[in-house]
Amino acid sequence: MILFRYLTREVLLTMSAVAGILLLVIMGSRFIRYFSDAAEGDFPVTILGSLMVYHLPGFMELILPLAFFLGILLAYGQLYMNSEITVMVACGMSPGRLLKVTLLPASAVAVVVGVCSLWLTPAGALQTAATIEEQESRLDVSVLAPGRFQEFGGGRTAYIKDFSRDGTEMQEVLIHEHHQPGDDGTHDYVTRASSGYQETRMETGSRFLVLNDGERYGVTPGQRNAERLTFERYTLRLGLSRDRQELDSMEYATTAALWRNDDDRAQAQWQWRAGLPLMVFVLAIMAQPLSRVNPRQGRFAKLLPAVFLYVAYLSLLLAAVDAVGSGAWASTLGIWPVHGVFLVLGLLLIWRSQRKGMR
Structure with a gap:
């Protein structure tokens, strides 16, 4: 012993x-x-x-x-x-x-x-x-860095010039959204706003990016025509805070499921x-x-x-x-x-x- x-x-x-x-x-x-x-x-x-x-x-x-x-x-x-x-x-x-x-x-x-x-x-x-x-899969203000183009889920790319002093409001916002062919409309959308902030509606769990005083352009690659929309306030839905996408992979499956x-x-x-x-x-x-x-x-x-x-x-x-x-x-x-x-x-x-x- x-x-x-x-x-x-x-x-x-x-x-x-x-x-x-x-x-x-x-x-x-x-x-x-x-x-x-x-x-x-x-x-x-x-x-x-x-x-x-x-x-x-x-x-x-x-x-x-x-x-x-x-x-x-x-x-x-x-x-x-x-x-x-x-x-x-x-x-x-x-x-x-x-x-x-x-x-x-x-x-x-x-x-x-x-x-x-x-x-x-x-x-x-x-x-x-x-x-x-x-x-x-979501755009979150907390991960944005001023002076950078950053990619997010949903084919979005965002750029902001700076944050406000309290860090809750973005200044000089530029967002590009790419829609693959076959979606509802084949436009690429470029949205520019002087400011913006993120809000979450507690009753539904939906998250939105609210933009103020800007323009939104819809363009189709290969065509000269473009759509232009000016707005004082524009709300862009980002997704559901409580959504969780199911992942189907052998790596994530339980051992009992693999056995069967x-x-x-x-x-x-x-x-x-x-x-x-x-x-x-x-x-x-x-x-x-x-x-x-x-x-x-x-x-x-x-x-x-x-x-x-x-x-x-x-x-x-x-x-x-x-x-x-x-x-x-x-x-x-x-x-x-x-x-x-x-x-x-x-x-x-x-x-x-x-x-x-x-x-």
Whole structure:
């Protein structure tokens, strides 16, 4: 029990450090991308925190297997360097027992990865897509920046010269609306106003942009004729605040819905989600023999080959998912042969390590 707690603590502490670094790098990269989009006016800065939280399960389901794999390699490699495992072997710790000790924390990590991949990640992806879709489908004063042409949902482009001191009224507003052929009228509309503000009618939830003292032009590309309308007050409907567009995608579907769906893409997505917890156990089996190093070699001697092995594992899984989704590979066979190949490889590495002896 003492050895179990000691080994588990070493592996989990190392895994936590690796996972923290990887999560910081990945989330930092995604945050910079979203911050750049917010600076361009695609959505308000205030929703950045929510978007990062929604992405967290998707990051964790990919980071934790790799972090646990590296945690075993680094922790056990250090124990080999200090000859601590040599002492454990002398006290009766067999390779099989060491493997059992390794698989116990692997079970806890697999549960966390399974919760993320099967439930939290699809829900977070749906929330992220819905939030961005809602922001892109409406024109909001809070995301407009003076002196810029900014695109919004509905084929609109807006430009404002400046805001009033209290930030509630826009000055010198220019809005271009593009209507695709087949809509009610094929005109492009350009609206110019000296000022404008946004209002929401609470009884209906409708949002409007109210423009004052301006002109509205309707033109058809390729024709010389144009319509001109002058107004003192013009109201442009932007959309419903409470509207939420439904998103239909395999990525956002629940795991139960994917299980019942016989479509190849649905089966590929389901097998990918279910295979991530299994991947934790396979990596744990491969990591134990790979962590065995000679004290003269250093604890990082087998780290690079192990990383290449992980990259090959993940790449083959992604290729199998694409093949199943496109119908090139039978969904009944699925991605499970890839897990089986690396499981057999891990067992062969353990057998080879046992044959050499743990000296």
